[in-house]
Amino acid sequence: MDPTHQRRLLAGLVVATLALLGADLAGSGVAGAVRDAGGAVLGPVQRALSGAPRDEIAALEAQNVLLRATVADQQRRLAERERLAELVGGDPATGHRFVAARVVASDISPLGGRGLTLDVGTRDGVTADSTVVTAEGLAGRVVAVSPWTCDVQVLGSTGSVIGVRVGPAGTLATVSSPSSTDRESRPRGSLTLSFVQPGTPVVGDTVTTLGSVDERPYAAGIVVGTVTAVDPDRGQLTRTATVRPVVDPDAIDVVAVLVPQDRVAARPEVPAAGAASGPVVATEQGAAS
Amino acid sequence: MRVTLLGVCRTAYVVVAALLSATLLPRLGVPEEWVPDLVLIGVVATAVLRGPVHGALVGLVAGWVVELVPPVGSPLGLTPLVMMLGGLVGGLFHRVSSRTLGRAVLALAAAGVVVLLGRAASVIVAEGSVSASEGLGRLASTVAVGLLALPVLLAVDRALVRRRLG
Incomplete structure (x- = not known):
């Protein structure tokens, strides 16, 4: 590779790096995609390397x-x-x-x-x-x-x-x-x-x-x-x-x-201990009596 | 651009070195602040034979490999830029007339100092304080490993170029 070509390539790569750095600092999704790609490609290799029996x-x-x-x-x-x-x-x-x-x-x-x-x-x-x-x-x-x-x-x-x-x-x-x-x-x-x-x-x-x-x-x-x-x-x-x-x-x-688990059932309403008829359970109490 | 054996060797070295220093060495019980910067040794070995522009180019690309090996660095792109400066400074030690090992080790030490300063500067900007011992241990172990690895890397590089494989 001749020196001019090399310089031009270096300048292009530096600009690309600075652009990605700026994108990451600005919170853009491009940086996230690059990160995911790195993990997906090299993650399995790392698992294999450290996965001694x-x-x-x-x-x-x-x-x-x-x-x-x-x-x-x-x-x-x-x-x-x-x-x-x-x-x-x-x-x-x-x-x-x-x-x-x-x-x-x-x-x-x-x-x-x-x-x-x-x-x-x-x-x-x-x-x-x-x-x-x-x-x-x-x-x-x-x-x-x-x-x-x-x-x-x-x-x-x-x-x-x-x-x-x-x-x-x-x-x-x-x-x-x-x-x-x-x-x-x-x-x-x-x-x-x-x-x-x-x-x-x-x-x-x-x-x-x-x-x-x-x-x-x-x-x-x-x-x-x-x-x-x-x-x-x-x-x-x-x-x-x-x-x-x-x-x-x-x-x-x-x-x-x-691992978070979603709550599927609604939280039950419960009568307060000692209270005969709270406002929350008034209908239930009425039906029972 | 044609694919050469030297290029393949160089790429393989950088990828293996990046994986080694992220995964295997800490697993083998090497304390984090003593893990040598193996990638930087490779970058300096090629930079000192070819000059600053080539060193900067190789440093930038190798820095991207280091950045993309999980845990992926944050912010993305800081390590490549610092490694580029390291390669550039290593390449400044290039002389056509002198090809002694001492010059290569000096180049490695200088590049190591540049990388250390780059990291320390970004830590100070982010955190306000920096621990000196952590970085210095890394620099010392890098130079120590470089003393052993640089002769081999330089010899392989020269042998491949001599046989027109580089």
Whole structure:
């Protein structure tokens, strides 16, 4: 290839790259299509590369994570059920289904934080915005899915903001990665907690997810971390604090992906305990008497 | 443009190296901050024999391969541009008269520093702080592996060109 030709080719490729970079930053669908193509072509190769024969330890490890995730989920459901039973005596909670997965590739993102690839994809029922948990707690969420693999945005990546409840009172707050606009300096690997309503966090408070509609991208009640330091009160409207995540992003191996299940039945109306005729159940009561 | 054995070898090396450093090395227990940048070694090996424009071209294309190996990078296109600068700087060490290994290793170190600075700059813009040890470990392991791999890559490249296969 002669030098002029080479220069022209280089210039063309640079322009194409810059165009794709701009398209991705602007949130265009073209970048998503390129991403899906990369996953569909190279994902199976990665699965084959890391799919060394599954030994017994790996299988047990996967089972362990699944069981622990289920136990944590059941405990949350029990607690919820108790609270609900106190309130109305009904049972609207539906169960979760988990898919065990292994990390097959990892990458330090150029924007900080970490990206992981798991060996499950749409063929295993995983969809974008599914919650990813480890035995300890929240690991992240699925951002891109291909037929055989999916990419996970790990907790604490730039731009990920999670709605959470803090402490026994369940005060509402958000958890995000430390940003350049932060007033306090935080130890590497920890997250910024900012309250959205007045309240004072206490060191040692457990931080759990608030949950979203249809459990996407985050299901409710999953442990995120603990408060390790509270920022000094500088007269700002709401308080901020440092949170240490329970999951070490460098050591994530076997995980469980939560597959959201749609609620099919309508939530039943239940008479309040002790109330002879509430306004909600007036007709039913009338028919019975 | 005709397909040559050298071109096929180069493509295969980049794809295998990208898969290795994303999948196999972390699985084998190599800590993330010590995984060497194998793709950059290949880019510098060809850049130092042919000059900056060729280095930039190869760096850009190899960067796209790295970007598209899952986990796919975000924002899309940043890694290719940084790798292009790395290849360009590696190619600046090209001299027709001198073909010593020392020059190639120096080129690799310089390209590694450029890639490191590029990544650090984007992390600082996004996050506000950067850990120095992470990038420096990567640079050190890249140069160390380069000391072993560069003689082989250069010898293969020259042998193929001599036999008119490149």
